[in-house]
Amino acid sequence: MSSALHPAPHAEPRFRAFTPRDLDGLLGRVSLPAAERLALRAVSAVLPFRTNSFVVDELIDWSAVPDDPVFRLTFPQTGMLPAHDLRRMAELLARDAPRAEIQRAAHDIRMRLNPHPSGQLDANVPVHEGRRLTGLQHKYPETVLIFPRQGQTCHAYCTYCFRWPQFVGESDLRIATDDVAATDAYLRAHPEVSSALITGGDPLVMSTEVLRRYVEPLLRIDTVRSIRIGTKSLAFWPYRFLTDRDADDLLRLFEDVAASGRHLALMAHFTHPRELRPAVVREAMRRVRDTGAVIRCQGPLVAGINDSAEVWAELWEETTALGAVPYYQFVERDTGPQGYFGVPLARGHAIFRDAYSRVSGLARTVRGPVMSAMPGKVCVDGVAEVAGEKVFVLHLIQARDPGLVDRPFFAAYDEGATWFTDLKPAFGAERFLPGLEAG
Numbered sequence: 001m002s003s004a005l006h007p008a009p010h011a012e013p014r015f016r017a018f019t020p021r022d023l024d025g026l027l028g029r030v031s032l033p034a035a036e037r038l039a040l041r042a043v044s045a046v047l048p049f050r051t052n053s054f055v056v057d058e059l060i061d062w063s064a065v066p067d068d069p070v071f072r073l074t075f076p077q078t079g080m081l082p083a084h085d086l087r088r089m090a091e092l093l094a095r096d097a098p099r100a101e102i103q104r105a106a107h108d109i110r111m112r113l114n115p116h117p118s119g120q121l122d123a124n125v126p127v128h129e130g131r132r133l134t135g136l137q138h139k140y141p142e143t144v145l146i147f148p149r150q151g152q153t154c155h156a157y158c159t160y161c162f163r164w165p166q167f168v169g170e171s172d173l174r175i176a177t178d179d180v181a182a183t184d185a186y187l188r189a190h191p192e193v194s195s196a197l198i199t200g201g202d203p204l205v206m207s208t209e210v211l212r213r214y215v216e217p218l219l220r221i222d223t224v225r226s227i228r229i230g231t232k233s234l235a236f237w238p239y240r241f242l243t244d245r246d247a248d249d250l251l252r253l254f255e256d257v258a259a260s261g262r263h264l265a266l267m268a269h270f271t272h273p274r275e276l277r278p279a280v281v282r283e284a285m286r287r288v289r290d291t292g293a294v295i296r297c298q299g300p301l302v303a304g305i306n307d308s309a310e311v312w313a314e315l316w317e318e319t320t321a322l323g324a325v326p327y328y329q330f331v332e333r334d335t336g337p338q339g340y341f342g343v344p345l346a347r348g349h350a351i352f353r354d355a356y357s358r359v360s361g362l363a364r365t366v367r368g369p370v371m372s373a374m375p376g377k378v379c380v381d382g383v384a385e386v387a388g389e390k391v392f393v394l395h396l397i398q399a400r401d402p403g404l405v406d407r408p409f410f411a412a413y414d415e416g417a418t419w420f421t422d423l424k425p426a427f428g429a430e431r432f433l434p435g436l437e438a439g
Contacts, residue, residue, distance in 0.1 A: 012243040015155070016053040020044040023076075026056065030065045036078065042089035043076035046106045047336060048167035051075070051156040055236055058278050069272045069305045074156055077304075080337035085109045107170065114335045115165040115173050118374045123400075128186045135177020136186065140376070140398050143195045146183060149176040150210050152201035155237035158271065160302050160341040162333035166201055184217045191223040197267070199230040204240050208249040215253060219260045226263040234268045234295070235275035238284035251291050258292030268324065271299040272306050273314045276322065285322050295324035300332050301348050301369060302341045309354035316355065316363040329368030331380075334419045342418040345369065345392065349380045367397060373420035375436055376400055386410060391426040392417075401435055409433050 018026060023044055027037050043049075051074045059070045066072070078086060089109070092102050118124070119139075126138040137145035152166050152174060165173035177183065187193055196218050203211060218224050233240045241247055257264040266288055270276065288295055297319045301307060306315070316326040329352055332342040343351070348369040356364060371378040376399035384393050390413040399405050410426035417423055425432050 013054070013239050015237060015239070015244075017155075018051045018053075018056065020049050023049060026051075026075075029062050032066070038090050038094060039078045039086055040076045042086055042093055043078065043080050045089050045093065045102060046085070046109050046168075047076065047080060047159075048157045048161075048164055049076055050154065050167070052237060054239070055156045059235075059274060070274055072305050073158055073160075073271055073302075075159070077159060077337075077340065079340040080159065081109065082339075106168075110165070110168060110170070110173070113337075117162070117333055117335045118372060120175065123374070126186060126190075128182065128189060131182070133177065133179075133182055133186055135175060135179065136183060137175070138190075138193075139400060141192050141402060143197060143398075144187065144190075144193050145197045145199050146214060147175045147177060147199060147201070148203055148206060148210070148214050149178040151198075151203040151206045152176050153205055154200065154202040155205060155233055155240075158232070158269075160300060160305075160332055160337060162335050163201065164336045180213060180217055183214075184221070187218070187221050187224060194223060195226040195228065196224050197228040197230060199228075202231050202233055203229050204231045204233040204250075208246040208253055211250070212253055215257065219257065219262065224262070226265065227257055228265045228267050230267045230269070232269040234266070234281060234284055234288070235270055238278070238280045241284040241287050242280060251287060254288065254291035254293045264291075264293040266293055266295045267327070268295050268297050269299050270297050270315060270319060271302065272311060273318055276315070276318050282322060285324065289323050295319075296327040297324050298328040298330065300330040300341075301343050301351065302332055303343050304341070307343050307347075307351060309351050309358065312351065312355035313358040316359050316366055320360070320363040326363050326366035328370050329366055331369045331371045331419070333372060334421065338418070344415060345380050345417050345419075345423075346383060346413070346415050349382060349392075352380075353382070370397060371420050375404065375420075378420050381408070383413060387427065389413075389426055392423065394432075396436075404433060404436055407433055409436065 023041055024037060027040065055074055061068045088105060092105055120137065124137040124139045126133050126136050135147045157167060166175065198214055215227065218227055241250065254264055275281065285295060306312065312329065319326055331348060332338050352368050367379060369380045375396065377397040379395055379397050381393040381395060384391060391410040392413060393408060394411060395406055395408050396404050409432040411423035412426045414422060431437050
């Protein structure tokens, strides 16, 4: 019988969001000096902060703050801004500066944090009949990303999120669409697109009724064979699948997609094993899988949160045991607080290799460390000595130019490199591959 017809046996919890105005009160749970609390407020005036009652009460170990990984995952940290910008914002807040002055200063800082890396606002925006479709992204021939306007927030924000510009209230930085007809027309005009990824923010903050408006038209396009939904809700608000008012309707929608013959994948964002421990998370995952959807798990390697092989091995083994598929380990992207959360590529690969060696073959579906860079998804395969030179061995899992996919190339070893643009071709070459330039 349909999983959607079996309501989950849990008391209905009430979703409560916390925003910057609640930050001081939440921090009252721990003993932090006044200056540090002011500094955290300063960070939240520039970069987004939002959490909720489930994260605060069920996932964070407040006795371990400030080192608790989920606290670091969801609450601002002083190192997220350059020191001079942090001082500037703290001074404005301390003297109760006018709101407009604070907003101008925050905007100035954001513009220096590379808000839209890898061509998101130019190279990735498709054009249909002379019109730019600014709420879609078409980087790889077979995949289109759809950003529903109503889904450009989350149940809680991750501190390291590369999509932070979606959440800071500046419309010029936001990617979003509510033009379902234009999306439909574009996909019909591009039969090479076989996969649609509905993303955000988090599409599952939307009601099922609204989500259905974006999903159902995809089921009428024969060339779209898979639908993906990018979400953090399994970790940050599992009740979306259990006791929310339209949770059963959501599961019925998933069943409808599966019944259409499409592959439905929930691209679940898990960052730390702690997020898998609550029983409600496991029950939510079971209900999703019962609809015929596949849960694929991905997340970035982040300093101070999950930068150890032990954490990743536990995460991959646990998600596999719960019937999910480890998919990508990403490199922290070159935007926002990357300088604080980024891990050097050499150390990142060592962590990946160590963790990979500890898990069963079922969990070795994971790929990484992967950089979603301008040319495509660049995977660090290892460090080797070739022709007497120490090098990074890399390949493209996905690429703007499909001819570059899965062709190995080499970069000169750089112990401090944290992103693709930090790398230089090995052996004194001018480019990594024909058509794949350095930087």
